[in-house]
Amino acid sequence: MxxxxxxxxxxxxxxxxxxxxxxxxxxxxxxxxxxxxxxxxxxxxxxxxxxxxxEKDEFIYHDMIVHVPMATNPSIENVLVIGAGDGGTVRELTRYNSIKKIDMVEIDKLVVDVCKEYFPNSTSGLDDSRVSLYYEDGLKFISEKVKEYDLIIVDSTDPIGPGEGLFTSEFYKNCYNALKINGILVNQHESPFYPEYARLMQRSHKRIKEFFPISKVYQVHIPTYASGHWLFGFASKTFDPVSDLDADRWNSLGLVTRYYNTDIHKGAFAIPNYVKELLEKS
Amino acid sequence: MxxxxxxxxxxxxxxxxxxxxxxxxxxxxxxxxxxxxxxxxxxxxxxxxxxxxxEKDEFIYHDMIVHVPMATNPSIENVLVIGAGDGGTVRELTRYNSIKKIDMVEIDKLVVDVCKEYFPNSTSGLDDSRVSLYYEDGLKFISEKVKEYDLIIVDSTDPIGPGEGLFTSEFYKNCYNALKINGILVNQHESPFYPEYARLMQRSHKRIKEFFPISKVYQVHIPTYASGHWLFGFASKTFDPVSDLDADRWNSLGLVTRYYNTDIHKGAFAIPNYVKELLEKS
Missing domain, CATH: 2.30.140.10 (Spermidine synthase, tetramerisation domain)
Known part of the structure; x- marks a missing residue:
């Protein structure tokens, strides 16, 4: 075989x-x-x-999509997660006692059902009492929310197929409106190396920065994604992810992580010149 | 086809x-x-x-193997490069007017000849008058040098075949002896993700830290290498690559780079917890 x-x-x-x-x-x-x-x-x-x-590298993606915003603002209580049917993002969020409420909106119930069967480690947080699971279109769900969340995490597929609406200007505008005054938006932001992905990265960045006064990207080594060089977007109304990080405070929580640490939090926002140029041109 | x-x-x-x-x-x-x-x-x-x-991503490797040590110590004048038959490392070095002498030791003349024909951009620095090219065994070459270099760059293949001797304790000891009191050793340090590479990374780190009081690794996104997550080793007798970096000074040189900048210089030394653990276990 x-x-x-x-x-x-x-x-x-x-x-x-x-x-x-x-x-x-x-x-x-x-x-x-x-x-x-x-x-x-x-x-x-x-x-x-x-x-x-x-199973081998999901910890990298989930560490970096969750702990970067959580370490930036320790007062996050209400979180909206869009996509994320594998459960890994919610699993990491539920490790914070300070979080009171997690709304997860996944359009495809079958993804969650399949992951519950085959990836029990990844879905282990979905039964937490703070989690409400909605099998709905994230684009529609968020359009009805106003100043409700401290953090929105967009853990979507690429903008082809069901994930497409989650990369539109309309969606980012609705994210802005659904966030409280100190709100943070983190999204999976594609990759800079291969042109097909780089175009998506540029488009996403261009659209997000139209609405958010602070809009940055940070990079992560995810070996099983295209080029291994993956980006997340960090957008916010007030918080700067580097200067507002209080490393001692996050370290005092005692969370054990296999990729994330407060040094890599800061280091990840230092991006190569060629990526900066692509983002500036966007 | x-x-x-x-x-x-x-x-x-x-x-x-x-x-x-x-x-x-x-x-x-x-x-x-x-x-x-x-x-x-x-x-x-x-x-x-x-x-x-x-051709698409060699700039990443060569930026990061050269500019990190050069920005850490601006007084580097005498450099030894081992391996590096494609010429890219020497090309980046020759951009520094402060460098007086570059000895390049490549065991295989055919690699240089082939690269001169097919990669003229990469080999463009080899004709610089400061460069002396030796087609010799790096292990033997260095064993005869004492306190001669400010910087040694080991730009080798993996430790299988002709590159093998360049990962031995004997070789690292000879590097230590060949360096002046402020000397820096940078080497390609394999990758942490796939076990075959991670073992080589651990072994290299273990051996280097036996001889050098300062021994760190830094990471780079090189999409065409295994996992895209590549490491370089930075070892030195006195210089710390992060705290001794004077970013303003390097930026005043006006060198245009597509990957390297002084923020990524510092950020690259922040490594994931799982990599730290592998290195500590080594």
Missing amino acids: DLWFSEYHSKDVKFSVRIEKQLYSGKSDFQRIDVFETKELGKFFTLDGYIMIT | DLWFSEYHSKDVKFSVRIEKQLYSGKSDFQRIDVFETKELGKFFTLDGYIMIT
């Missing part, structure tokens, strides 16, 4: 993983879902053929 | 690039050398089947 899964990172570059066996394949109203078992990456799942999380 | 080059990043993960055509294939006394043309990555070359540089 010589079975390989491949994902194209550009038209001419692909990343392939040897598969032990396929564990699941299904189709929802929104997308195709597949789960695979591998020796190198543990289990992973794909949506429409794109890797979402692998 | 559907021609692909593949490199295994672990036994079960591979990275593939669509090839327009093969431009060169040859064999030296030390290794096999191949040059390919692609649409996505420009030209690239391999040694024994491993990607060395691609």
Whole structure:
């Protein structure tokens, strides 16, 4: 048996993983879902053929999408998570006793059901009493909210298929309106290296900075995503993610993390010149 | 025509690039050398089947292996470069007027000859009058030097084949002896994510810190190397790469770089917890 899964990172570059066996394949109203078992990456799942999380490196993505905003503003109590059907983002959020309420809006119930079965570690926070799970369109859900959240995390697929609305100007404007005066928006922000992804990164940045006075990106090493060089967007009404970080305060919480630390929090906002230029041109 | 080059990043993960055509294939006394043309990555070359540089991202590697030590100590005058047959490291070094002498020791003349033909941008510094090129074994060359260099850059292949001696304790000890009192050693330090590479990273770190009072690693996003998460080692007798950086001074030089800047210099030394743990265990 010589079975390989491949994902194209550009038209001419692909990343392939040897598969032990396929564990699941299904189709929802929104997308195709597949789960695979591998020796190198543990289990992973794909949506429409794109890797979402692998057991080996999901901690990197979830550490960096959650702990960066949480360490910047320790007073965050009400959080909205959009997408994130694998549960990893909510799992990290539930580690903070200071959080009172987490609304998670995932359009595709099947993603959550499949992840509950195959990725119990990732979904372990979904039963927390502070979590309300809505199987709805995030774009519609947020349009009805005004000054309700301290933090919005957009943990979406790429802007192709069901994730598309989560990269529009209208959506970012609604995020701005749904946030309180000290609100923070963090979103998965694509990648700078391959042109197909870089265009999405530029477009997202351009749209977010129209609405938010503070709009930065930070970078993370995620080996199973295109180029391994992934970005998150940090936008806010008041908080600066570097100068407002109180490292001692976050470290006093005693949270054990495998990627995040307060040094890498600051370091991640230092980005290469070629990425800066792409963002400035956007 | 559907021609692909593949490199295994672990036994079960591979990275593939669509090839327009093969431009060169040859064999030296030390290794096999191949040059390919692609649409996505420009030209690239391999040694024994491993990607060395691609036109698209070689600037990242060379920026970070050169400008980090040069910005840390602006008084560097005498430099030894080991390996680096593609010329990119010397090209970046020759941009500093303050450097008086660069000895480059590459065991394989054919690598330099092939790169001169196919990568003229990369090799453009080799004709600089300050450069002396030695086609010798770096391990032997350095064993005869005492307190001669301000900076040694080990820009080697992985420790398999001709690069193997450049990862031994004996070699690092000789580097220590060949450096002046303020000397700095920078080496390519492999990668933390896939176990085969992580073991090499751990071993290299363990050996270097036996000899150097200051021994750190810093990380770089190099998309065409295994996992995209690459490390360099920074070891020195006196200089700390973060606290001794004078950003204003380096910025006043006016060097234009596409990856390096003084913020990323500092940020690159902030490494993830899982990498720290691997290094501490080494």
